[in-house]
Every structure is written in C-alpha cells, then in structure tokens.
Amino acid sequence: MTITTRRAALAVLVAAAPLFTPLAAQAQQDVGLILNWTPGADHAPLFYAKAQGWYDAAGIDLDIQSGKGSGLAAQNVGVGAVEMGIAELGTAFLARSKGAELTAVMALYANSPFTLYWKKSSGINGPEDFPGHTLGNPSGDAARVMWPAFAKAVGIAEDAVSFVNVAPAAKMPTLAAGRVDIISDFYNGHDQKVKEFGEDLGHLRWSEVGLNPYGNSFIVNNDFLAENGELVAAFVEVTQRAYRACVDNAAPCVDALLDNASGLNREAMEDQWSRVMELMATDDTVETGLGWFGADRIQATYDLVDTYFELETEFDPATAFTNDYMSQDIKMTRP
Template sequence: MKKTGLAILMAAAAAAFLTACGGTGKQAANTNASDLKKVTFVLDWTPNTNHTGLYVAEEKGYFKAEGLEVEIVQPPEDGAAVLVASGKAQFGMSFQDSMAPALAGENALPITAVAAVIQHNTSGIISRKGEGLASPKGMEGKKYATWDIPVEKAMVKDVVESDGGEFSKVQLIPSTVTDEVSALKSKSVDAIWIFYAWAGIKMEVEGLDTDYFAFADLNPAFDYYTPVIIAGNEFLKQDPETAKAFLRAVSKGYADAEKDPEGAARILLKAAPELDEKLVMESQKYLADKYQADVETWGYIDPQRWNKFYGWLNENGLSSPEIPENAGFSNDYLPQ
C-alpha cells in the first residue's frame, strides 16, 4: 500500500520500460495477440487491493476485449509519474497529494489523473488502543513516525491544532516503519499515518487493538483522491480512444471487485501469491463499497473536492507557484 505518494515521487531514481506500440480502436475479444495494442501500466508499490481491478480486468479478458495487451509493472523509486510523463508508460498509479509538485512550476510534468480508484481518502493516524490518541490532540507528547515532508506535517499540524493541541509538542520521529503492527507492538513509535484498507486491516487480522482517526473526517479539504490512475498528456492527446478503451476495461474490473470481493481477492492472490491470503481477503471486503461509493460512475473525480485540497495547499503556502484551478485531472476518458 502507499507508504506516501510524496515520498515516492520525490525519491531519486529512474528506470525504462517499453513504449506502447501504434494503432487505435476497440477490437473484438477474440483478437489475435499479435493484433493487440500494447499498453504499460506502472504500479505505485507492490501489488495490493488498490490494484485489484487491474488484475481482474486482465484475468477476465476485459483488456483483450478492448484490443489491448496490458503489461503491469513495478515502479522505479521515483514512482510512476516520470515514466508516464515521458511516454515510456501509458498509465500509472499515483495520488493527488503526490501529484501536487508535478502540476505547477519548473518541475511540472505533463500528466493527468483520469480516474479515481477509491472515492474517498481512507488514510489517518493509528495508535495503540487506550493511550489517548483517539483524537489528534492526543498526539501531544507522543512519538509520531514522520516522513518529514512539508505537506504531511502541515496536515498533521492542521488536525492537531484544530483539536486544541499544540503541534510543537508532537515528537517527530524519522519513519523507518516497514511493518506497522510490529512498530506499534514494540512501542518504537506511538502513532503512524496509514491507509486503513491495508495497514488498518492488518492490525485487525493480527489482533492488535487500535485507536484511529481519519483525515477526511476532520477537514473536508483532506478528502482528496488517493490513489488515482494517471496518463501522459501527449498520449491522451494522440490516442484518446485507447485511453477510453483501457478505462472501460478497468472499470469492469473494479465493478467485479465490488460485487464479488472474495473472487477478486483470489485473482489478486493468483497474480501475487506472496501476499497474505487473510489480509487480502479482509482488505478486499473493506474496499468493496469504497471503490465507487457515492458516485454514479466508477473513477469520477469531483472538481470541487479536487480543487479544495489544492486550494488548501495554495492557502498554506505549500505550493509555489500556486496550483491552478482544475489542474491535473479529467473525467473525459471515463465510460459514459
């Protein structure tokens, strides 16, 4: 699951993957492999339940039905954005928060979010149960595992101080957490920023009682989109029909994951057998009603919510230059 989109984006390394082949248009399900259009999708992290719809679409032939041969690949250390922007991959997994530095200024990248994988932000702060951290003020005097990223710290500061606490009293410990359950059990840290669908469910599976508060419940600006599927602007301009075909197939994959989470989990486990079966099953059930949630179309990005988060960044001096309204997303490629 996402460690943090910002950390991945700002890390420094690169890799190369094959550029997509030519050709456009939807094709029949029985298309010969040699006739399929090759598309590369870069994950944000190792396979997990954020990605299930991709693997379902592959397993059930939804990509092939659209005339596509999709290669799902692991990301380099700098994440999917650079590869997608360069055209070395057509699609990738990213996050609205980590896209922020890519949308304005000299380091802007030609990328666009074309679908929201999950409708609402499921991230928040988790801690051992009964130690006073059920609300943000309780972080005072406690050890928080920080990535030391300005946006991350500004969000934690916002919720702590809105709850009447003093952010300066939070002990910021450089994050070396690779296993959230072990980190809390060992008391090396008291509070960790997690995405509940994976790390929170892992706490439940392993029997650790916790307290948790979600960012989206505390500030409407923090109900941003995480994760999102991104595509390169030049690719979208030159080959919009392939983009639409890909998202038609993926939307079917996530619809199946919503209707049959256990069946979808088995498909993910087949693709990534190294994953813990119980964790995948329980995580898939947790996410089943969250992929599409309260919108009519899977993948839809609400402009008001999108702009609200970037507006908050602008207002708090966290983006220089400021991110323009409606920058970085489009609903134009989603199934109609």
C-alpha cells in the first residue's frame, strides 16, 4: 500500500475509529514517543487523539513518555532507544552533528518561542534600553547561548547585559523581586506573566526582530523511518488532524491532557494552548499544511545553530527533515 493510498484509508478509519479499533488492534505496532518535557498544553492533542482511538485505528499503539528536555529526547531518538520524539529543532540538529540518526517530520512550534520579559517600571522600554541591565536565565539556556545573534539583530553590544544564573522555576519570582531586570522564557507561558505583572509587563519575541528558528518538532529515528514509512505517515497525519481538531475546539483536548497528567491547572493550560496556536501559525503551515517545514527557514535554523552552538560535524540540513509524510489537506488557521 502506498503512502497516498494509506492516507485515503486512514481518513476513513479515523472518522470511524470506534468501529474499526478492534480490527486495527490485531495488527498494531508499538511506538514510543518521548516528549520534550513533562506533559503540557502543547501535548494535549496527542492525548486527545489517543483517547479518541485515532492512533489505534491507524495501527499504532502509542506510548507517550514524559521527557526531561529536548537534548534527552533527541539523544534517545537518535540512538533508537525510542522510535519518535519531540525536540527543539536546533537541539536536534546539534544531536545530529554528534551522530544522532534522526529526521524531523513535522513542526510543532513553527515559530520560535524565545521571548524576553521585563518590567516597564525598571525604565526599560525595549532592547535599546538593555545595556547596563541584568538578564536572568539558566547557564545553558538557549536564549543565553544565542544571545550574540539577538544582540546583533537589535543593534547592541554582546556584552551589553550581565547574565545572572536563575533556575527555570525562579525566573518570574526573581524578576518580580527586582533581583534581575530581564528574563528569557518560552512564549507559551506568556499569560502567566501578564497575570503577574499586568500593565507593567514589557516583552519582545525574538521572531519580531527577525530571529525565527524552528522550535519544537516531531523527530523520528532514521532506521525506524526507513523500515516503517507508511506507519510514520499514518502517525503524522493523525497528529496533524489532532492538532487541527484542538485548534477548532480546545476543551476536549485539555480534558484529555488533565486526565493523563497530574498537577496541571485547567486555566493555565487553556492560556498556554492559545499561545501554542500562535506558535503553530506561519505562511507555510496555513497555506501548505499544518506542521509544514519551509526549506529556507530550515537552512536559517541550521545556520544559526552552526554559528552559535558549534556543530561537531557539519551536514546538509536538507537531509535532516522531510515534508513527505504530511498531508496538505490539513492546514493551520490564523488564531
């Protein structure tokens, strides 16, 4: 069965999943998917599709595994310890340069999530006011590593700010207490800052100054991909449909997430999902297909990583991604 034929059959199966699940289960294949981090709003569509039986209907017994960072996800997928994963694409490229056998098959964060936050009451109105201030984030934070690219983009010196080591969970409290002047964070947590700081909140997304590398993306082990192309196509299309379904109606998707992950707040997850939708929407994902990669932006992501992260072995980024497994019938909308 070709990928095209499989997609046509899959559309019927997904539409009638409760009817076909018992039959599909007889030929199901176990597939592990390691997340980039612990479950959050950006993973809700995966739990929704699993709860609806869509992966079962496609012949996939999906095991969604909690993660501990994009680096670990890329390493595990790259060595074949798990078949699929979610990782920030620059981190996946770094792993690839070190020998990880992986390929990106679908973008989740088609826009960069990197954002800088500050309090307007500190006298900062924008990056032109950053010089002489402190910026808090972990020592290995990607925003710190790529700071030279940001500084160049906004026209300030690389040493314009002083970095302060701040744990991820301490970023907001440290900013609130005035122990640092600026913090870096992902945009999907934007609403937490709005609620904490209100009108005093200042922020700038890196994409607004022309720095827009791909963020979290779905990656697949190369050997698994070579041997299971039709299964990967089925996974990607179900996943595309799930994310689009959650764009249309988030409530049941948040329900599925909360049913499978403890300690999460519904309102916070709903807020995060609204920001995730913004990160998913680009010309490529709206006009061509949800999750679609643009070759020029792939190259730009590679060039940025190569410049500031020192790839161990250079490679052609065209060999590290593919759009071949995505359906162009499923498109993102502008939120």
